[in-house]
Amino acid sequence: MYLNTIALSPERIQRFQEIASTSIGPLIEGAIKYTIPLAIIAFSIGLIIAIFTALARISSSKFLRAIARVYVSIIRGTPLLVQLFIIFYGLPTIGITIDPFPSAIIGFSLNVGAYASEIIRAAILSIPKGQWEAAYSIGMNYSQALRKIVLPQAARVSVPPLSNSFIGLVKDTSLAATILVAETFRRAQEIASMNYEFLFVYVMAALVYWVICFILSIIQGRIEIRLDRVVGKTGGLS
Amino acid sequence: MISIQGLKKSFGSQEVIKNVDLEIEQGKVVVIIGPSGSGKSTLLRCLNVLETPNGGVLSIDGQKLDFNSAVSKKSISAFRRLTGMVFQSYNLFPHLTTTGNVTEGLTTVKGLSRKEAVKKAELLLDKVGLAEHKDKYSFQLSGGQQQRVAIARALAMDPKVMLFDEPTSALDPELVGEVLRVMKDLAHEGMTMAVVTHEMRFAKEVADEVIFIDQGVIVERGAPAEIFNYPKHERTKKFLSLLQV
Numbered sequence: 075m076y077l078n079t080i081a082l083s084p085e086r087i088q089r090f091q092e093i094a095s096t097s098i099g100p101l102i103e104g105a106i107k108y109t110i111p112l113a114i115i116a117f118s119i120g121l122i123i124a125i126f127t128a129l130a131r132i133s134s135s136k137f138l139r140a141i142a143r144v145y146v147s148i149i150r151g152t153p154l155l156v157q158l159f160i161i162f163y164g165l166p167t168i169g170i171t172i173d174p175f176p177s178a179i180i181g182f183s184l185n186v187g188a189y190a191s192e193i194i195r196a197a198i199l200s201i202p203k204g205q206w207e208a209a210y211s212i213g214m215n216y217s218q219a220l221r222k223i224v225l226p227q228a229a230r231v232s233v234p235p236l237s238n239s240f241i242g243l244v245k246d247t248s249l250a251a252t253i254l255v256a257e258t259f260r261r262a263q264e265i266a267s268m269n270y271e272f273l274f275v276y277v278m279a280a281l282v283y284w285v286i287c288f289i290l291s292i293i294q295g296r297i298e299i300r301l302d303r304v305v306g307k308t309g310g311l312s
Numbered sequence: 313m314i315s316i317q318g319l320k321k322s323f324g325s326q327e328v329i330k331n332v333d334l335e336i337e338q339g340k341v342v343v344i345i346g347p348s349g350s351g352k353s354t355l356l357r358c359l360n361v362l363e364t365p366n367g368g369v370l371s372i373d374g375q376k377l378d379f380n381s382a383v384s385k386k387s388i389s390a391f392r393r394l395t396g397m398v399f400q401s402y403n404l405f406p407h408l409t410t411t412g413n414v415t416e417g418l419t420t421v422k423g424l425s426r427k428e429a430v431k432k433a434e435l436l437l438d439k440v441g442l443a444e445h446k447d448k449y450s451f452q453l454s455g456g457q458q459q460r461v462a463i464a465r466a467l468a469m470d471p472k473v474m475l476f477d478e479p480t481s482a483l484d485p486e487l488v489g490e491v492l493r494v495m496k497d498l499a500h501e502g503m504t505m506a507v508v509t510h511e512m513r514f515a516k517e518v519a520d521e522v523i524f525i526d527q528g529v530i531v532e533r534g535a536p537a538e539i540f541n542y543p544k545h546e547r548t549k550k551f552l553s554l555l556q557v
Contacts, residue, residue, distance in 0.1 A: 101426060153369065180388075202403075204401055205403060205405065206401060206402035207362050207399065207403060208397075208399065208403035208404070208462075208465075209405075210360075210392060210398070211360060211362065211392065211395070211397035211399075212361060212396075212416070212417035212421060212465060212466065212468075212469050213389060213392055213393040213421040213422075213469055214389075214417070214420060214421055215385070215389050216385075218420050218421065221418050222416060223416075224403055225404065226335065226407050227405075230407065289507050
C-alpha cells in the first residue's frame with residue numbers, strides 16, 4: 075500500500091508535468107534575477123580584491139604581506155556558509171543590518187577575493203623575471219610594468235583556473251538560499267515545501283545549475299583556444 | 313659620457329664588483345670580456361640599475377646617481393631612460409606583436425600617440441631589417457629576428473647609450489651574424505655602446521676598447537689589438553688562450 079503511493083503511477087507522472095510547467099518559470103527567474111547576477115557581481119568585485127591581495131602578498135612591505143596573509147587565511151579557513159551567517163544574521167546584533175542580496179555579494183566577493191588571489195599570485199610569479207627587467211629597461215616604473223606587461227600575461231595564465239573558480243561560484247551561490255536570497259535553490263525549496271515533490275523539484279533545480287555551468291564551460295573552452303593562439307601555444311597565425 | 317666611480321656590488325656576502333672605475337667616451341664602443349662569474353654582466357646591469365649597486369657613483373650624460381646615499385625610485389627610472397638594454401634571452405613581450413614591442417615604451421613611457429609610435433616603430437623595424445615581420449608575435453620569429461626586435465625596442469626610447477648583455481649567446485651560430493651586423497651599423501652611426509660578449513671577432517672589428525674583468529675588478533683594458541695580441545696580465549693571457557683567439 076505504502077509502496078504504491080510513492081510509485082510512478084500515471085497520475086503521478088501527470089502531476090510531475092504540471093509541477094514542471096508551473097515551477098520551471100520561477101526557477102529560471104531565480105537564476106536570471108539572482109543566481110547569475112550574484113555570481114557575476116561577486117566575481118567582478120572578488121577579482122579586484124584578488125588582484126590587490128595578490129600584489130600585497132608579493133610586495134616588499136611586511137605589513138601589506140601580513141594583512142593579505144591573514145585575510146586569505148581567515149576566508150580559506152572558515153566555511154562559506156558560516157561567513158554568510160555572520161554577515162547576515164550576526165552583524166545585525168551589533169547594529170549592522172544588511173539586506174540578503176548585498177550580504178551575499180559581500181560574502182561571495184570576499185570568498186572569491188581570497189581564493190582567486192592565490193591564482194593571480196601564482197600567475198604573476200610565473201611570468202619570467204626577464205619580462206619585468208625588459209619593462210624596466212625601457213623606462214617603465216613598477217605600476218606600468220605591472221599593468222602593461224606582467225598582468226596581461228598573467229591574465230592569460232590564470233584564465234583556466236579562474237574560469238573554474240567562476241563555475242564553482244555559480245554553484246556556491248545556492249548557499250545564499252540560507253540567507254533568504256530568492257535565487258534558484260530557494261525557489262526550489264519554496265516550491266517543494268508546497269507540493270512535497272522534493273526529489274523532482276530539486277532535480278529540476280540541479281538541471282538549471284547544470285545548464286548554466288555547461289554553457290560556461292563551452293565559453294571557457296573558446297576563451298582558452300583564443301588565448302593560446304595569442305601566446306603562441308598552438309602556433310596558429312593570427 | 314659614462315662615468316663609473318668606485319662601483320661596488322655584493323650578493324649577500326659575495327662581492328661581485330669591487331670598486332670599479334670606468335669612463336666611456338661618447339660614441340665609443342666598449343667590449344667587456346671575462347670568465348663566467350667575473351662580474352661582467354653585473355657591471356652592465358648596474359649601469360641601468362637593474363642591479364642596485366651597494367656603493368659608487370654612476371653618471372651618464374651629466375645625470376648622476378650617487379649610491380653612497382639613498383637613491384629614489386624616481387631618479388632611478390629617469391636614469392634608466394638614458395640607457396637601452398639588450399638581453400641574452402631577448403625578453404620580448406610575448407603578448408605583443410613586433411610593432412607592439414617597439415611602441416609600448418613610446419606610448420606608455422614617452423606618452424606618444426599610437427600613430428606617432430607606430431610610425432617610429434616602422435622606421436626602426438626597417439632599420440633592423442624586420443619591416444615585413446611587423447605584425448608577428450615573438451613565437452613566429454627566429455632567435456636572431458627576436459633579438460633584432462629587442463634592439464629596435466631599446467632604440468625606440470632614444471637612449472644615450474646602448475647596453476648589450478651577451479646578445480648573441482643564446483643564438484644558433486648561423487643567426488649570430490644578422491644581430492652583429494645591426495650592432496655594427498649602430499656603432500658606425502656613433503652610438504655609445506657597452507657590450508658584454510664572447511664574440512671576439514666583433515670585439516676586434518668594432519670595439520674602440522676592450523676591458524677584461526675577472527673576480528670583480530678590471531684587470532686590463534686597451535685597444536682590441538693590444539689586448540688580444542699583447543695581453544699584459546697572466547689572467548688575461550689565460551682567459552684568451554682558453555678562447556683560442
